[in-house]
Amino acid sequence: MIKIAPSILSADFAKLAEEVKEVERAGADYIHIDVMDGHFVPNITFGPLAVRALRPVTELPLDVHLMIENPDRYIPEFAEAGADIITVHAEACPHLHRTVQLIRSHGVKAGVVLNPHTPPDVLDYVIGELDMVLIMTVNPGFGGQSFIREVVPKIERTAAMIKERGLDTEIEVDGGVTEDTVAECARAGATVFVAGSAIFGKEDRPAALQGIRNAAAAALQ
């Protein structure tokens, strides 16, 4: 099952609702919202108010990626704003298990994000609590960066860990995902593909989204 999660970081912020509706009509599975605080990453984007504003715009799950320090401070607000999935960076959470429990206590799906340099071993004692693992294939902070191919074996290792334990945790990949790079991620075991510039940077968004989905599907045949 292949899921496509357009990242609104590359959308036109002046017409965000229309952009979200367009990718929903085009068959997107999740709306990926990149929350950046200017501390954990050097960029600033959306807060809970943006999630709240987008909630009535779409029926799709809102996949909220927190690239922030001290996420525990804001998880309740993002949950109340309408997030369906909240992912937090392992690198930002000294008490990762507690943070995951906090997300789940709000009835929201929980995920952990790994930066390109972070080994999957950090998931060892928490993976059973996770709905999603998000593997970054760029250093977080900006859209439009080049795919870091060295990360692909980490997708394979994570997929093997999930399979060995009989879990159904989703593996999402984020960063530089295009028609050209999605195949190797799919073959490695990823099932959810975040794409920002490869969708919103294109004139024909439905064709771009379908192109990524087709390339992932073809890789699995």
Ligand SMILES: O=C(CO)[C@H](O)[C@H](O)COP(=O)(O)O
């Ligand atoms: O988390 C992210 C960056 O930190 C993003 O989701 C990223 O914006 C994806 O964009 P692109 O597909 O253009 O690489």
